[in-house]
Amino acid sequence: MTNPANPPNVPARGGPGLPQVRRLVTEIPGPRSRALAARRSAAVARGVGETLPVYVHAAGGGVVVDVDGNSLIDFGSGIAVVSVGNAADGVVEAVREQVGRFTHTCFMITPYEGYVAVCEALNRLTPGDHDKRTALFNSGAEAVENAVKIARSATGRSAIVVFEHAYHGRTNLTLAMTAKSTPYKAGFGPFAPEVYRVPLAYPYRWPTGREHCGEQAAARVIELVRDEIGAGEVAAMVIEPILGEGGFIVPGRGFLPRLAEFCADAGILFVADEIQTGFARTGQMFACEDEGVVPDLITTAKGIAGGMPLAAVTGRAEIMDAPQVGGLGGTYGGNPAACAAALAAIGFIESADLPARARGIGELALPRLRALA
Structure with missing residues (x-):
């Protein structure tokens, strides 16, 4: 047989x-x-x-x-994961070399250079020239959960603001943050408290049309946060710069910058969930760069490691260092083989200028798609 x-x-x-x-x-x-x-x-x-x-x-x-x-x-690309191609030579060679030396020690028990090198790369690549720190995890949902933990620790506040059509993961907290009920949430509640949903600047469906969508939606969100949630209670506002599972929605222009400005004034941390949009998928290394938005925290996964399980939270040093020693981590987070894969994948993304490649694909495809629309 x-x-x-x-x-x-x-x-x-x-x-x-x-x-x-x-x-x-x-x-x-x-x-x-x-x-x-x-x-x-x-x-x-x-x-x-x-x-x-x-x-x-x-x-x-x-x-x-x-x-x-x-x-x-x-x-499918493994749900936006194998951006450098499946089983890319550099990734395979890096993983093979690493697992031949050691497969696991747990960074919290016996650390290793690969973890540090990935954190250095993310601190360098993510938006903003401020001092940054990074922590590594296994999956996108883990990264989002830890971003919430870090934000609550740094601000002393508990409320989290998320958006219509959002998708942030399948754990209990990230299901509370995710908008779609079926198939993700149905039958799995009750969910984590202190998560509040506000409107998204959805140009295609905005009642007054796309021209003023960004500014009007931002004004509505700010009004809701101030009047109904209480800005002083909010630890973080978490948003995908381009929504994925909710329908591949590009928010109206000006929406993200205005919200980031409001968050800075209100002491709220602005968190960009770039798990799907990060690493050259949108014509920039990160989607929030399109409008010059510099988040306080940014979550990454998927395209980071060429198919190996790895995720990260990167952010301002004083925010990332707020949790107590031992408050962040996990048995497998930043596994050495995954770190080796990430360094190889990031090296290829930069050397091959994959953001430019993405822009080129956009220049080919978008005129035809607009004509079809």
Whole structure:
């Protein structure tokens, strides 16, 4: 019996060497994918969803090859993760070299240079020339949770302001911060308290049209924070500079800068959730740079490490240093193999100038998309 994990007539490994072509050799899903789907239904919890019922055997560049030998264009990128290409040579080599030396010590027990080097890179790359500090975690939701912890510790306040259409994660606190009920929140409450939702500057749906959307929405948010929540109670305002799961919404121009200005005046920390938009995906290294916004804290994950699990919170030194020693961390946060992958991925993003590459794709695609609209 053929093992579906080692099918014939498919590449032995992924990476940039895979032919960058779309090629169908079976129906979708093919027989080996269907066999694996049967095993999945008997072994994997029903709540773990899927988008495309093919089982990947190899991936590289912009394609994935399934266990039946079909080569498919990879528009998913692991939910915006493998920005440098799947199994990129530099990332693979860095991980291989690191795991050959050691796989884990826990940075809080016995530290290592890779963790420090990733923090140095994020302090350098994130917006603003102020003194910064960084802490590393495993996932985007962990980064958001820790940003909230840090903000509450630094300000002595408890309330968190989030936005319509937001997505911040699947843990209890980040579900409270996430807007969409189904499938994320339904049946999982009660959720963490002291989270308040306010309107988003959604140009396509703003009642008076897109021209004044940014300024009008910002004025409404500021009014709600002052009058209904109490600005003096708010530790942080958390927003995705471009919303992802909520519908890929670019807020109206001027919305983010005006809110950042208000937060600075009110002693509220402005937190940019750049977990999906960070690392060259929007034509800038970080999306908030488009309007010159410098957040107090910025959360990153996804594109940071070429597919290895890593996340971070970076921010102003005095804010990041507010929690007590031992108040931040985790067993696997900043795993050495993930740190090695991040340094390789960041090096490639910079050397290949992937922000410029993203701008080039935008210049090609946007005129055609606007014509379709």
